[in-house]
Amino acid sequence: MNPFSWDIVKNPTEIPATVSSLNQGVLESLEAAFTPLNAGATPRRPAGPGSKARLVLSPAPGYGKSHLIGRLCRNLAGKASVVAFTPFQSADLCWQSLLLQVLRTLQSPVPPATAGPCPHNRLADLAQDVIRHLVAWSITNRQISHPDPATAAQWALNHLALGPPSENLEWNAELHGLFSHQPGILRKALAHSGVSLADHDWPAVLFRYAVSEPFSEQQERCVAWMKGQMLSSEARGELGLTEASTLLPESSSAGDLNDRCRERFLDLCRLAAFHRPFVFCFDQTEVFAQSNALAGTFGRVIAELCNEAPHQLTVVTMNQALWDGKLRKGMEEADVHRFQLGLKLKGLHRAEGEELIQKLTAGTAAQEQKEALNRIMDPGWLTSLFPTSGTNIPAREFLHHCQHRWDGMERIQHTAVNHQADPAIIISRYQELLTAGLTAAANPKSTELHYMPDLFRWLTGTLLARSGECGPADQADSYAELQWTLHGQAVIRFGFAHASSDSYATWKRLAEYARDRRRHDAVPVSKLVHFRTPELQRCPIPRNSWKVNGPIILTALGECLQVIDLTPEETAAIHAARQLYLEAESGDLEGIKGANVIPFLLEKLDGWRDRLLAPLVPSCNGGHTGTAAGGTTPENGGTEFGTRVQPSGISISIGATHPNAGKNGGENTKHGKAPTVKPGWQPNPNPTPDLSQAIVEAYASFKIPVTVLGRREAPQLIRYHLQPGPGITFGKIKSHAINLQIQLGLHFEPLIGSGPGYVFLDALKEKPDTILWRDAMRRPEIADHSSLLALPIGVNINNSLIIADLCDSNTAHALIGGSSGSGKSELLKAFVATLIQRNTPKTLQLTLVDPKLLTFGGIPANSFLSGPVLRDIGESLKCLEEAVEDMERRYEILNHGKFTRLGERIAAGLTDLPYRVLIFDEFADLINSGKKERQEFERLIKIISAKGRAAGVHLIIATQRPDREVVTGQIKANLPLKICLRVTSATNSQILLDEPGAELLLGRGDLLCQAGSPTERGQALFVPQEEFLGLFPEATG
Secondary structure (H helix, E strand, C coil): CCCCCCCCCCCCCCCCCCCCCCCHHHHHHHHHHHHHHHCCCCCCCCCCCCCCEEEEEECCCCCCHHHHHHHHHHHCCCCCEEEEECCCCCCCCHHHHHHHHHHHHHCCCCCCCCCCCCCCCHHHHHHHHHHHHHHHHHHHCCCCCCCCHHHHHHHHHHHCCCCCHHHCCCCHHHHHHHHHHCCHHHHHHHHCCCCCCCCCCHHHHHHHHHCCCCCCHHHHHHHHHHCCCCCCHHHHHHHCCCCCCCCCCCCCCHHHHHHHHHHHHHHHHHHHHHCCCEEEEECCHHHHHHCHHHHHHHHHHHHHHHHHCCCEEEEEEEEHHHHHHHHHHCCCHHHHCCEEEEEECCCECHHHHHHHHHHHCCCCCCHHHHHHHHHHCCHHHHHHHCCCCCCCECHHHHHHHHHHHHCCCCCCCHHHHHCCCCHHHHHHHHHHHHHHHHHHHCCCCCCCCCCCHHHHHHHHHHHCCCCCCEEECCCCCCCCCEEEEECCCEEEEECCCCCCCCCHHHHHHHHHHHHHHHHHHCCCEEEEEEEECHHHHHCCCCCCCCCCCHHHHHHHHCCCEEEEECCHHHHHHHHHHHHHHHHHHCCCCCCCCHHHHHHHHHHHCCCHHHHHHCCCCCCCCCCCCCCCCCCCCCCCCCCCCCEEECCCCCEEECCCCCCCCCCCCCCCCECCECCCCCCCCCCCCCCCCCCHHHHHHHHHHCCCCEEEEEEEECCCEEEEEEEECCCCCHHHHHCCHHHHHHHHCCCCCCEEEEECCEEEEEEECCCCCCEEHHHHCCCHHHHCCCCCCEEEEEEECCCCEEEEECCCHHHCCEEEECCCCCCHHHHHHHHHHHHHHCCCCCCEEEEEECCCCCCCCCCCCCCCECCCCECCHHHHHHHHHHHHHHHHHHHHHHHHCCCCCHHHHHHCCCCCCCEEEEEEECCHHHHHCCHHHHHHHHHHHHHHHHHHHHHCEEEEEEECCCCCCCCCHHHHHHCCEEEEECCCCHHHHHHHHCCCCHHHCCCCCEEEEECCCCCEEEEEEECCHHHHHHCCCCCCC
16 A cells, blocks of 8 residues: 555544644644643633734645645644634525534544543533533532532532433432422523623533433533534423523524624633633635635634634634635725734745654565665655755655655656546545444444535535526525526525524424415426435434424425435435535646536436426325325315415515414404404595406406405405305416406506405505504503503504504514605504503603704603703713613612512502603614624613513614614514514525515505414504694693
8 A cells, every 4th residue: 555645634533644844833823722722720711802803824735835734733632622713605594504513523532541431422521511510500509508518519510410310310300300399590600600691501511411311302401402403392491491592493594593603603602611611623624715706705604703602712714815816805904903813834944854754654564565665765756856955845745756766767757747637536536535434323422424515515515516507596594595497497596594493383384385486487397405414314304293283294295395305325415416516626636626526426426406407295104205286275285375475586475463463353254254453544535446347357367266255345455255166176276366467457456365165366556545543542451451551553455453562572663664655654653652652751751862853852841851962972872871780779669568569559649750762763873883882782772672571671773774784683683573564585584584575565564463463464553743843742841
């Protein structure tokens, strides 16, 4: 065997023989940067702000970037948790990719030399160290009783071992019982440790992970929580999570999921205070230069790691040309400054080359090998490589020369190293990678082949996609990211973010999404595809216990949702293919780039493209292969009625209603008869003509007999209830929607859905009718409401009021978005008018923020207001800070009076503490005024939203720009009531509501609302300006 046959580092943790002096200065610099992170007793205090990522530049490929990382891993063994990242492929879900890779690394086995008494992997080792410190603090501070607390605390800190019940470890059973009944002990200990986490349920999750059987379902649930996945209420209870624990909603945008993963990632860095610091290594960075979005995102990730992630050192390696070219130019200048420059790799000089030869050929005994060794050690040959004392050449190039010389070939020229792609190199390297993958697949403890979304983003977006057919999904979010469009043949969407979920709610939403897109596509094959690697297949989709939602998911699996459960061999082959591609792109394969290996990989993965384009076939095995069925019908559950579908493919849910709605009207019918409901608003002076007869005649021209049972007018539309003739299916009626628009002369395509015993047809009005606030306030739903903070949002499709109560935890704080002309300002004025009418200055204090004074500018000073309408950013932040202080003061007063919430105190006749409502009309100025102001605003919003309701402090914030820069994940997650009026794009709607549709609203108060229930459409109330100002009493001085 040729001892010089290796030329790239295949695994940074398993490097071959090395030369100690090669790039030793760079290595020592990295170790010196790490040393302070590991200094002092645990829990360590984080280093001060201003850390930088170490950028190691190589003059060209082959100077040993990966080799350097391998040496760093070896030197820091037992001192650091080293994570070698592969590049993320999605800018929108970059933090999910990084988090999954960190958790995969932590779940790998602990090396014997660094393992503690029990942990079977690095994550359990981390958990044990965290719990040791928290238990020791609890004993010292007598939260856990012990006759000799000092000795017991010291023993727990140094010797407490956690493990599954089968190991019968001392204290485990007692601690398990204690923490199950008193989970607050761990949280209290954490609060006093000086380590501040975004989610205080980490100790409970880590403890249950450490004491669960390896690879058990409970451990998998712990890891699922760490990944930011949504858990069932049963799973949350089993893990001991608090009710206040933040959860991902059923419908989560990519931005929300990414923000959640970012917080989990940063929390792991914070927890390293109890354990070993992290060293994050980014190699193969060429992928980030493939688009400006990836380059910019990579820069922001590095900046956020430096600014916000404690207890870590980030090391980035790349070729000089890449840094000087696309990558640096694609980053923001401020992000570029987060890299510390000055570390450059050098090649081998002659003495180092001779040392490397000696190490690689040690033990050579055979005569043939001795002859080869003599050729290698020939001084004349070495002089030809190193003609002067200052000559150095890349390590990989030197190995290539030695490899040829060993085999008896003539010396190759320096320029010959970059020759044409050699198929033998590609085949040999792929086989090595595949063998390594199959070995990992056979090891039940290995995490190397665990699910990574980027693997399948590359497979479907780079390898298998053909030019012109692949792009972002038409409703790009976390459910579908990529889309193949073969016009007239197929639309194949691919989702990657939720494949590891075992939540019925998530899979139900995926099924609904796939069915909705299939109805829109009108092509022979339309489906949503998810891949699952073998470790995910322990949870069947759907589970047998999903009695209600299982059939819905199962139906979709036979029609439009494909779950591909990969075999270990398939997983290993795809892993090997991507790794080969990344190595080629990085210049690690001699004379070969990524494009050179694509034809070979397509041959190796032959059949995958056809498999993905094939129609689904309904099956009884869970539908994990499945064929295009015909049109869906109400009978087979294939249609989600009440969904507005426009030719653009964007949907608006219009049939869902609030749980409290419908008390004075609704859709409930008997024998197909629709009720007659009197409108609860100001009708349009030019009423829409009755189209009943025209509808019947139009359908007759299509040879479809229908009868109009009734007509109901809502503010935005006229709803006609139809009875199909014998043998007429819903699909036939719905298929003529566009034809009806043309024949009836409608402004919009009619919306056709189904109710119990009838079909409904909605004809949208050109403009919604006006609903006067004073008329709506006379309606019993609001007039008789017991809460002082009940707000009528608008009138829904059933002509019932949509009401949100700020005293309800589901609607305690509101986030409102709407572009110019949408009716946002009128909605805010209606809220203010309602609050003033239903309260007195003794029960309500308002703080109004209006930077442009366009909404609240004319309001006089009066006893309801805490002061003048605020415009200045500094004043706005100050009012939030004061509200937080007031909230804490209120808690003290409530506790002293033994009240659990302010409403109880007011009901008892004590009105010296009024409800306090802060209303911001346009908070974008606060968000965009600077990073410091943005972080402070988000921090204050989070505090008030978490604790304000019981103290009677509530927030209503609105913006004309509900984009991701304004409606951040922190803001969105903490404001439960969400109202979206018309916006400029489906993306804006998706950001605010987690679903598109608001871009298709009519404006003028037409809105979509999420008030603790499915999205509901309504028409906002209108209060004339003169009437609005007349509600305020005279100024009281």
